[in-house]
Amino acid sequence: PKGALLVGPPGTGKTLLAKAVAGEAGVPFFSMSGSDFVEMFVGVGASRVRDLFRQAKEKAPCIIFIDEIDAVGRARSKNPAMGGNDERENTLNALLTEMDGFGTNSGVIILAATNRVDMLDKALLRAGRFDRQISVDLPDLTERKEIFNVHLRKVKIDHTVDIDFLSRQTPGFSGADIANVCNEAALIAARHNKKTVGKKDFLDAVDRIIGGLEKKTKVMTNDEKRTIALHEAGHATVSWFCEHANPLVKVSIVPRGRALGAAWYLPEERQITTKEQMLDEMCSLLGGRAAEELFTGHISTGAMNDLERATKSAYGMIAYAGMSDRLPNICYYNQQEYQFQRPYSETTAKIMDDEVLKMINDEYARAKQILKEHSEGHNQLAELLMTREVIFAEDVERIFGKRPWVSRSEEIIEDNLPKLEDMPEEVRKAQEEHEAAKHKEE
Template sequence: MPKGPKMPRFNLNWLYAIIIVILAYFFFTGGGNIGKQSSTEASYSDFKQFVSHGYASKVVVNKSESSLKMYVKAEHVRQVFHTGAKQVGVNPYVNVNFGSVDQVEKFLDAQQAQKHFNGNLEYEVSHNGFLDILLSLAPTIFFIAIWIFIIRRMSGGFGGGGSAGGSSIFNVGKSKAQEYGKDNSHDITFKDVAGQEGAKQEVQEIVEFLKNPKKYTDLGGKIPKGALLVGPPGTGKTLLAKAVAGEAGVPFFSMSGSDFVEMFVGVGASRVRDLFNKAKAKAPSIIFIDEIDAVGRARSNHPGMGGNDERENTLNALLTEMDGFGTNSGVIILAATNRVDMLDKALLRAGRFDREIHVELPDLNERKAIFKVHLRPVKIDKDLDIELLARQTPGFSGADIANVCNEAALIAARADKKAVTQQDFLAAVDRIIGGLEKKTKVMTADEKKAIAYHEAGHATISWFCQYANPLVKVTIVPRGRALGAAWYLPEERQITTKEAMLDEICALLGGRAAEDVFLGRISTGAMNDLERSTKAAYSMVAYAGMSDALPNLCYYNQDQYSFTKPYSDTTARLIDEEVQKMISEQYVRAKKLLEKYSEGHNALAQLLIDREVIFAEDVERIFGKRQWASRSEELLSSDDETKTADISVSVPEGNPQADDVITDTTPKDA
C-alpha cells in the first residue's frame, strides 16, 4: 500500500505556543466577548446629549474604573454610530469616562423625571479572574522561564562528553572524562612514538599486564596502581598516553587536571569520585590525568596564607580514591606533568604512583628516529640527510622537531618546490630558533660595524677557549628581536665542569669585550650576554659550590612556601662579591685574548661586514684549525655538505631573548 503523507511529529513546543496565543488573546481582549458587539468612545458631554435625546436603553456604571457603558436603542443606532443596526451587531454601546458617580446619578435621575431616560441604571465590578491570576503569577512565570533557558544553555557545558544520558546543571558533579574503548580508540600506537625507549618500555609493560595478567600474578606480582610521566614540555608524555589508549584494548578514561576545578564548592571531589566509579565499573581500565599539577599541587602548611580549600578537598578525594580503604582492583592511573616538584608528597608515594617515568629531551639517535616519524607525510628530497638534521637540533623536543618538519614544508611550498630539500629544513631550524630574517631593517654604518665587531668577538673567544661550544655560523642579519647572532653546536654532555662553565662565561663576554677593546665604547648590545653570564655565575657560586670563598656549599631551597633565604646577609654579600670577581676575571681574560688575536678578529669583523654571514670554515681560514677539536666538530667536518650549506644550530633554551639589542645564542649548561 502506498504510504500516506508523513505527519509531523508532535512537539511539546506546539502546546506552549497554543497556550501563549490564548493568553495573549485574553490579555488584549480583556477576557474576550463571545457575541459580536460594537462600541465607541464618547465624551461625558456627548453622553448627556445622547441620554437627553432618549437614545439610551440602559446605563452600566463601573465605579472602580470611573467609566460607564451606555447601551443604545436599536432605532437610534444610526444617530450614534452613523451606520445601520446590522453593521454594529447585538447590544452596541458607548464607553464614557466620568468624574463623579454622584453627578452621573443626579443627571440620570433628572432625565428619568423628564421622561428622557426610562432604562435601568446598573453597577458592575471590573474583574477578570483568569487575567488577574495570570498577572499576579507573571513575575514567577518570568523567572521560571529564565531558569529553564539557562539550564538548556548550560546543558552542553556541564557533565562532559564521556557521561551518558545527556548533561545539565544537575550533572555538574559528574566526571568530564572522555572514554575510549575498542570502538572509539585512538589510531596512535607505540609505532608512532619514536625515541623514549625506556619510557615506552615501562608503559608497554602496563599494557601487557592488562592483556595477560596471569603471566605476572603466577609469580606473585601485583599490577602497578599508577605511573607518573615526568618531563619537559613537548617530549611526548601525552603522546605516550594516547599510544596506551590505542594499544591497551581496555576502557581508557582521559581527563585534564583542570577539568576537576570548578566555581562550585565540592564539584572537584564529586568528579573525582564519579570518575573512579566509572573506571571501577569497567575494570580492568586505565585513567589518564593530563597536567595533574593543576589539582595535585602540594598542600600548604600555612592555611591562613591564602590556601584554596576547594582544591585541597579535590586532592584529598583523589588521594583517597587512589589508595584508601576502598579497593581499586584493576584500575591503573596514568598522569603527566612537567612540574613534579610542585606535587604533593602524599600523591607521589608508592601505592599511589608506583612508577615515576622520566620522559626527557631526546638524544641524537632518538632525534633521528623522531625525524623519521614526522617525515612520513612530507614529500622530501632523496638527498636529504636525516642524520645531519638530527645533529643540527640538539635540545629540541619531539614537538620542536614536528614544528621543524612543518615549517620546512611551508618554506618549500612558498618557493613552489615539488619536494622539501635539506636547505628548507636548515632554514626552518634558523626560523624557529632565531625568528624571521629582517633584511629590510635599516641600520647605520656605525651600527653595522658595532654588531660585526661584537659577533666577531664571540667567535674569536669561543675559538680559543678549550671547553667553549664549537662555532658553526655567525650572522649580523637581524632575525627576530636580535640584531646579530653566533650559532654553536653544543656538546650533549650530562654533567659540566667548572672550567667548561668559565669558558662559556668568557665566550658570552667576548662581544662586550670586543666593543671595549676595538671601538673604545660599549653599548646595550651585550644586555642578553650579561644577563646569562650573571645567572651562570650565580648558579656556580650559590648552587654548584664552585666558589673559592664558599666551596662545596649549595643554597638551593626547594621549599616553595619558605619566605626566608637559606643563608645570612653576610653570606649574601659574599656571594655577590664572588660573582663579581668571577665575571671580572673572565672579562679581563676575554680582553687579553682579543688583544692577542686582534689581527684575526679585525679580519673576521670585516668579513662579516662584507658578507653578513660567515661559517666555521671561514674562521678556520683566518685563525687556523681549532686546537681542541670536539666530537661535534669532527662530525660536522666528516660531512662535506656542512661546508657549503647554510648551517644553523639549535639552542636548548629556544629563541634569543632581547629587545633591540645584539644577542648571541650560546646555550646555557644544565
C-alpha cells in the same frame, strides 16, 4: 602497579605515551583532564571523581588517564580557606580516598601526566597511590634522530638532508619542537616553490625557531652595523681559541626577533660539566663586549643578553656548584620554593658577589687578551661579516687556521657546511668582489 605518574617538560610526549597505552592495552580507557573536575559549583568536582571511579570499577579491568593532574593535585595549603569551602581540596581528598582508601578498586590502573611534579601534594605521591614516577625527559641525540625519522615520513626530502647533522643541530629540543622544525622547513620550501625540502630549509627552520623571524627591513646606520659585526666576530674569535668552548657553525648579523646578530654553535651533549668548560663558555660569551670596547673605544647595550647569561652562570657556579676559591665545596641550593629567607648570611652574600665579580672580570680580561693577540684576524672576520652578513666555520678557519682541538661535533660540521658554490648568486658575487678588492689592496 596502582598508578603511574608521567613526569617531564612540556612537549616530550607524555599524552602521546598515554594514547599509545590506550591503543595497545585492549581494555576500556577513560581519558580526562585535571581541569574537568574543577568547577565553580561547590561539590561538583568531588562527585565527578566518585562517578569516574564508579564507572571504572564496573568496567574493570580498565585504565584511567588524568592529564595535567596539577590542576587538582596541588599541595594543600597550611591555612585552609577560612569559613569558605575550598573546592580544589575537596576534589583532591575525594581522589586520594578513591585511589587508596577504604573501598577496594582492584583492576583499575591510574595514569597521570604533569610537568610540575614539585607542586603536587605529598599524599598523592605516596606508595599505594602513584607507585611509580616515569620520567619522560627531553630526547638525547639518538632519540632526536628517531623522532626526526617519524616526522619526516610525511615530508618529501632530497638527498642533501642529513638527519644525524639535524639531530646534533637541535640540542634541548623536545619532540613537539622537532615536529615544528619539520613543518617549518616544509613551509619554507613551499614558499620557494620547491618540489622537495632540502638541508638549507631545515637549517633556516632551526634558525627561525631559535632566533625568530629575519627582519631584513630593520634600518641600521653603518656605525651600528659595524659595531654588531665587531661584536659577533668577537664571539667567534674568542670561542675559536678557547679549548672547551662549543664549536662554531656560523655567525650572522641579520637581525632576528629582538637579537641584532647571533653566533650559532653546535654544543657537545654533556652529562656533567667541568669548571674549565664553564669558564671557557663564559669567556666566549664576554668576547662580544670585549671586542666592542677594544675596537670601537666604547661599549653599547648590544651585550645585555650575553652579560645576563654570564652572570647567571657565575652565580650558579659559586652558590650552587661550589666552584669558588673563597667558598669551596658549598651548595646553597634551596629546594623549598616558598621559603623567603636565604639560607646564608649577609657576609656570605657579600663574598658571593665579590667572587662573581672577580670571576667575570678575569674572564673578560682573558677575552680581551685573546682578541689583542688575534686582532688582525678578528678585523678580517668583521669585514667579511659586513660584506656577506653570514659567515661559516670554514671562513673562520681560512683566517685563523684549524683549531688545535677537534671535537666530534666539529667533524660533523665540516661535512655539512654549505660550500661557496652552493650559495645564492648574490652572496657568491659579493664574496668574489670582496676577495678581488682585498687582492687589489695587497
